[in-house]
Amino acid sequence: MRKNNLIGLLVVFIAAFSFVGCDGDIEPLDPALNPGNGGGGGTPSGDYWPTAVNNKWIMEQNGVEQPAMKMIGTDTFGGATYYKFSAQASGGITSATTWLNKASGVYKLKVGDLSLNMGGLTGTQTGYEMVILKDLAVGQTWTGTYNQSTTYVGIPAIVQNTTYTGTIEEKGITLTVDGVEYTDVIKAHILQETATDMSLSIVNTEYWYAKNVGPIKSITYSGGGTYESILIDYTLN
Numbered sequence: 001m002r003k004n005n006l007i008g009l010l011v012v013f014i015a016a017f018s019f020v021g022c023d024g025d026i027e028p029l030d031p032a033l034n035p036g037n038g039g040g041g042g043t044p045s046g047d048y049w050p051t052a053v054n055n056k057w058i059m060e061q062n063g064v065e066q067p068a069m070k071m072i073g074t075d076t077f078g079g080a081t082y083y084k085f086s087a088q089a090s091g092g093i094t095s096a097t098t099w100l101n102k103a104s105g106v107y108k109l110k111v112g113d114l115s116l117n118m119g120g121l122t123g124t125q126t127g128y129e130m131v132i133l134k135d136l137a138v139g140q141t142w143t144g145t146y147n148q149s150t151t152y153v154g155i156p157a158i159v160q161n162t163t164y165t166g167t168i169e170e171k172g173i174t175l176t177v178d179g180v181e182y183t184d185v186i187k188a189h190i191l192q193e194t195a196t197d198m199s200l201s202i203v204n205t206e207y208w209y210a211k212n213v214g215p216i217k218s219i220t221y222s223g224g225g226t227y228e229s230i231l232i233d234y235t236l237n
Contacts, residue, residue: 044105044135045171048186048209050236051083051100057214058233060178065232075099082110105135116152123152133188133209134166142166148194162194175208177216178232184211212236 056070070086082099097112110129116122126149134142143165150158170187185208192203201223208217216231 046135046184046211047102048133048135048211049100049102049107049214050212051102052237053083054235054237055214056235057231059215059229060232061229062227066229071100077101077110106131107133116150118152121152123150123155125150130164131166132190133186133207134168135186136168138168138171140168158196160194160196162192164190164192166190169206175210175216177208177230182210182213182216185209185216186211 051071053071053073056068058068059066068086071083072086073084075082075084077099080101080103082101085098085100087097099110101108101110108129109132110127112127114125114127116125128146128148130144130146131142134140136142143163145161145163148160148162150160167189168186169189170185173185173187174181174183175185176182188207188209190205190207192205194201194203203220203222205218205220207215210216213231213234213236218229220227
């Protein structure tokens, strides 16, 4: 679906979700860990991230168009179907494979291990899975905790411990993004706190999802910076 005023999620909108982890909010792919709890999904009020192969979303971050988030296939984890996105690369982070799973109003994002190259310093960052949205009533929350390990060649592993809390702030609202009016929008907020032996980082992100469209906007506040991603084009099958 092509929209009016097309200028062309981090990074693409997915990065606004998953690569918030660049500040340390990464969860290992450990089935023993609960990726989120609090306020079960229940009966969903709609589909806020349509899943089908070849669906794609193109985001603009801080005025710069990003590579498309395209669903290129499916994989099965723990007996559940996850839709796989095309790999993304940004800021020294490469080979980032991302999947989306949804069931009963619970949307989970899964990211595989990341290959890092920071000015010639190479390493690996373990992947994660977290609940990015629960179709709950306004004011209800969900929570999760996880650990993440980052290893560079010749440097001891850096272990980080993260907690996050998601909150539904608004439902059924109308929001105009890039000149397009979207109805039946959910606004969610996720607070992530990541601790190491020497530091504590806090990341706040607001997300907007439109019914039968998917993610349309995010604003991330991290390390004194503000990063805004907006939807500028999408195709659904």
